[in-house]
Amino acid sequence: VNTTPKGHKKDLSATPMADAYHPQAVEAAWQDWWEECGFYSCDPKTAEGKSDDEKFVMVIPPPNVTGSLHLGHALTAAVEDTLTRWHRMLGHSTLYVPGTDHAGIATQSVVEKMLMKETKQTRHDLGREEFIKKVWEWKGEYGNRITTQLRRLGSSVDWNRERFTMDEMCSKAVIEAFNRFHEDGLLHRAERLGNWSCALKSAISDIEVDYIELEGRTFLEVKTHKGNANDPKGRYEFGVLTSFAYPIEDSDEKLIVATTRLETMLGDTAVAIHPEDTRYKHLHGKHVVHPFNGRKIPIVCDAELVDMAFGTGAVKITPAHDPNDYECGKRHKLEFITVLTPEGAINNNGSQFEGMMRYDARIAVEEALKEKGLYIGKEPNKMRLGLCSRSGDILEPMITPQWYVNCNGMAKKATDAVRNGELKIVPEEHEKTWFQWLDNIRDWCVSRQLWWGHQIPAWFATKKGEEGVSKLDMNNNDRWIVARNEEEAYTKAEKVLGCSRDEIDLERDEDVLDTWFSSGLFPFSVM
Numbered sequence: 001v002n003t004t005p006k007g008h009k010k011d012l013s014a015t016p017m018a019d020a021y022h023p024q025a026v027e028a029a030w031q032d033w034w035e036e037c038g039f040y041s042c043d044p045k046t047a048e049g050k051s052d053d054e055k056f057v058m059v060i061p062p063p064n065v066t067g068s069l070h071l072g073h074a075l076t077a078a079v080e081d082t083l084t085r086w087h088r089m090l091g092h093s094t095l096y097v098p099g100t101d102h103a104g105i106a107t108q109s110v111v112e113k114m115l116m117k118e119t120k121q122t123r124h125d126l127g128r129e130e131f132i133k134k135v136w137e138w139k140g141e142y143g144n145r146i147t148t149q150l151r152r153l154g155s156s157v158d159w160n161r162e163r164f165t166m167d168e169m170c171s172k173a174v175i176e177a178f179n180r181f182h183e184d185g186l187l188h189r190a191e192r193l194g195n196w197s198c199a200l201k202s203a204i205s206d207i208e209v210d211y212i213e214l215e216g217r218t219f220l221e222v223k224t225h226k227g228n229a230n231d232p233k234g235r236y237e238f239g240v241l242t243s244f245a246y247p248i249e250d251s252d253e254k255l256i257v258a259t260t261r262l263e264t265m266l267g268d269t270a271v272a273i274h275p276e277d278t279r280y281k282h283l284h285g286k287h288v289v290h291p292f293n294g295r296k297i298p299i300v301c302d303a304e305l306v307d308m309a310f311g312t313g314a315v316k317i318t319p320a321h322d323p324n325d326y327e328c329g330k331r332h333k334l335e336f337i338t339v340l341t342p343e344g345a346i347n348n349n350g351s352q353f354e355g356m357m358r359y360d361a362r363i364a365v366e367e368a369l370k371e372k373g374l375y376i377g378k379e380p381n382k383m384r385l386g387l388c389s390r391s392g393d394i395l396e397p398m399i400t401p402q403w404y405v406n407c408n409g410m411a412k413k414a415t416d417a418v419r420n421g422e423l424k425i426v427p428e429e430h431e432k433t434w435f436q437w438l439d440n441i442r443d444w445c446v447s448r449q450l451w452w453g454h455q456i457p458a459w460f461a462t463k464k465g466e467e468g469v470s471k472l473d474m475n476n477n478d479r480w481i482v483a484r485n486e487e488e489a490y491t492k493a494e495k496v497l498g499c500s501r502d503e504i505d506l507e508r509d510e511d512v513l514d515t516w517f518s519s520g521l522f523p524f525s526v527m
Contacts, residue, residue, distance in 0.1 A: 003015075038160075042093055042094060050092070054091070062101035062522055084156055096157045107135060132452065170518055178456070187405050193322075197391055202450055203402050216382060219231060219237055228359070244262075255280075258312070264316075267319075267338065268318050270334050274307075274313060291374055305327075414438050444514075453515065454513045454518060458483075460507045462505050463505070481506070
């Protein structure tokens with residue numbers, strides 16, 4: 001039993017040595033005394049008089065506040081602490097900074113589950129302000145698990161400099177960085193096809209996608225659905241290629257297409273054929289007719305997308321729900337029809353299937369095609385399925401307005417550094433992964449449709465009484481005012497709208513930033 005008062009040096013003479021080694025008894029009290037004595041702090045004045053080679057500063061990559069440390073963390077912390085102590089022993093000005101990440105998706109999910117269990121309420125029942133208070137309460141009660149573990153490890157961090165990515169200092173850095181990126185043309189708002197999690201009702205970035213390979217027909221559980229009545233375990237069918245026919249306008253002929261996502265045919269706006277495919281020369285410029293809403297769908301020629309040797313050589317095009325179709329849609333100026341709600345149900349563009357969850361609609365569309373004599377059949381098909389790494393939900397490509405950071409410049413600097421030898425990757429075999437990822441970098445989607453996190457510092461400006469100006473319309477993108485605070489937003493809005501402040505209404509963007517936006521700034525914001 002440790003009787004040493006907190007913060008005092010452990011008196012080893014007060015307790016006889018135990019017969020066996022007991023870590024808890026041996027390690028007790030030391031960490032509190034080390035902290036009290038300030039052994040791990042760094043005097044800025046002393047550091048000023050030293051050269052760069054005599055300074056060593058490192059931050060702990062901030063772990064999620066919801067989690068607990070595992071062996072990987074312990075290994076990392078041990079290596080980092082060894083380096084820190086070595087530099088301190090050399091007499092260098094040494095600083096090792098601790099902190100935690102606010103873990104936007106994970107923390108919000110934990111608190112939402114707790115709220116439902118304890119009060120049977122959703123966050124929407126509480127409202128945004130009250131919900132955020134609940135999250136802070138949770139953080140205050142449970143958020144010190146990781147820092148307690150770091151203390152148990154004996155990591156020689158300066159606890160006086162502990163940071164949290166949602167604290168005042170880090171939040172100020174986030175707002176400043178967002179504004180500077182926008183002012184430098186690196187950050188913009190755009191409507192693009194991206195990864196959408198129906199479980200989270202939020203966009204996620206490419207790095208938050210996990211993939212599973214299906215070898216063929218596979219049944220999977222979908223947590224956002226009530227269950228497939230045709231399967232004993234309520235699972236849904238994936239890994240099949242379903243063929244169906246589109247009637248050609250003013251003809252008895254039909255054009256057969258195939259898809260692994262049958263429900264997306266509700267948003268088809270074209271059928272693509274190869275311009276040199278002799279089988280379909282007579283269909284150039286013709287249309288097919290959608291079987292459920294009577295929409296005329298153009299037959300387009302696209303040599304870039306269509307492989308004449310694959311399947312029937314005819315490809316259904318759903319520009320609003322598939323990356324390849326999205327590019328095809330832009331090439332041919334097709335209509336982009338979204339058929340899903342944020343929750344993953346069929347919306348009002350889905351004819352008689354409106355309101356059904358996406359995979360229930362898949363089954364219903366198949367049955368409806370059979371009734372119309374348009375169903376051809378299905379066969380096993382290898383496919384890659386994208387999952388949300390946060391929720392496990394099967395992702396949907398969806399067109400939504402989001403904020404993006406242009407990463408091209410940063411990626412080029414990183415690849416150039418390896419190619420010219422300035423940066424060395426060990427082992428060398430991982431260079432291939434480095435180049436594969438960074439040479440094909442895409443803009444980073446940094447907005448999330450959550451409540452817990454750094455609310456985006458952008459306001460939509462309208463004149464009071466003005467009607468018909470939608471914040472979702474990309475033609476009104478210039479109405480989005482990025483600013484450091486509301487006062488600055490009003491000043492900028494006056495110039496954009498050409499009127500005085502008392503004639504302006506501002507509405508702040510409800511979305512928050514990807515947690516990694518603040519985590520990426522951590523080495524800079526903590527200082």
